[in-house]
Amino acid sequence: MNLFFIGQHRTEQALLRKAAAGDPNASKEVIGLLSLPAYSLAYRMLGNKEDAEDAVQEAFIRLWKSADSFSGKSKLFTYFYAIVSNLCLDQLKSGHKGVFEEFNELEHGSSEDVLLEFNGGITAGGIKKAMDALSTKQRMAILMWAYQDLTAEQVGLAMGMNKNSADQLLFRAKLKLKSELKKGDVDEIQ
Amino acid sequence: MKSNDRQVFLDALEQTKTPDPSANFEQRLHQDWERMVLTSPAKSTHGISEVLTFARTHHKLVIFLAMMAIIASVLLGQGTMGSAEDDLRHIDALSELSLSTM
Numbered sequence: 542m543n544l545f546f547i548g549q550h551r552t553e554q555a556l557l558r559k560a561a562a563g564d565p566n567a568s569k570e571v572i573g574l575l576s577l578p579a580y581s582l583a584y585r586m587l588g589n590k591e592d593a594e595d596a597v598q599e600a601f602i603r604l605w606k607s608a609d610s611f612s613g614k615s616k617l618f619t620y621f622y623a624i625v626s627n628l629c630l631d632q633l634k635s636g637h638k639g640v641f642e643e644f645n646e647l648e649h650g651s652s653e654d655v656l657l658e659f660n661g662g663i664t665a666g667g668i669k670k671a672m673d674a675l676s677t678k679q680r681m682a683i684l685m686w687a688y689q690d691l692t693a694e695q696v697g698l699a700m701g702m703n704k705n706s707a708d709q710l711l712f713r714a715k716l717k718l719k720s721e722l723k724k725g726d727v728d729e730i731q
Numbered sequence: 732m733k734s735n736d737r738q739v740f741l742d743a744l745e746q747t748k749t750p751d752p753s754a755n756f757e758q759r760l761h762q763d764w765e766r767m768v769l770t771s772p773a774k775s776t777h778g779i780s781e782v783l784t785f786a787r788t789h790h791k792l793v794i795f796l797a798m799m800a801i802i803a804s805v806l807l808g809q810g811t812m813g814s815a816e817d818d819l820r821h822i823d824a825l826s827e828l829s830l831s832t833m
Contacts, residue, residue, distance in 0.1 A: 581749050
């Protein structure tokens with residue numbers, strides 16, 4: 542991590558602490574900075590506007606409570622996305638029993654070996670279609686990887702799975718996404 | 732390459748539209764902040780808590796003041812020890828003088 546990022550993270554840490562200490566301008570800045578991207582992430586995970594708003598609202602309450610725990614080693618976005626993702630996961634787990642059960646199906650290959658390779662670029666419609674084709678579990682895993690840059694082990698920790706299962710989940714999610722995007726390209730050409 | 736792959740995917744994802752949040756969404760977040768931070772019963776109005784809040788928000792200044800206090804106490808300690816040594820030297824000299832006069 543270079544000095545620029547360390548400085549940036551420290552500024553975010555100071556801003557968050559000011560907000561949590563009662564500075565209204567700092568709180569406005571933090572809310573303005575995080576609310577919409579976090580809402581987008583929650584909406585993509587939950588697929589429902591009201592649930593997404595509730596998750597973000599609860600995430601902010603947790604953020605104010607845990608402002609002292611933010612060490613400034615990562616971006617504030619990443620820290621907040623982790624809170625939002627965990628809340629969405631909890632909501633999905635309670636709503637869809639069995640969706641997050643452990644699975645032992647084994648496939649060879651590591652998720653890190655799969656490159657999505659967006660050579661020709663992708664359209665918004667294409668990516669939406671491809672994301673919709675993923676299962677809830679696959680979508681959660683790929684969103685956590687994309688938004689938070691989590692490794693398979695970290696995704697596994699968040700989703701209550703072991704590292705191998707999470708790696709297989711990400712592996713299959715990326716393969717499916719890749720094949721759906723290719724399918725979309727072919728459809729567009731035809 | 733892999734991080735580039737992730738970034739391109741993220742950028743594409745950001746292009747997909749999500750419905751706008753409710754009009755009062757941000758306002759609700761501000762109200763929660765006020766309730767949590769400003770009117771929370773845990774937040775006392777004691778002088779000590781204000782000092783702690785100040786220390787949290789101005790930690791660099793607090794570190795600087797603590798350093799200054801440590802340096803000042805070290806210098807003061809050295810000065811005290813130095814004067815004690817001088818006193819001992821005076822006593823030695825007096826006792827030598829008194830011995831020599833005997």
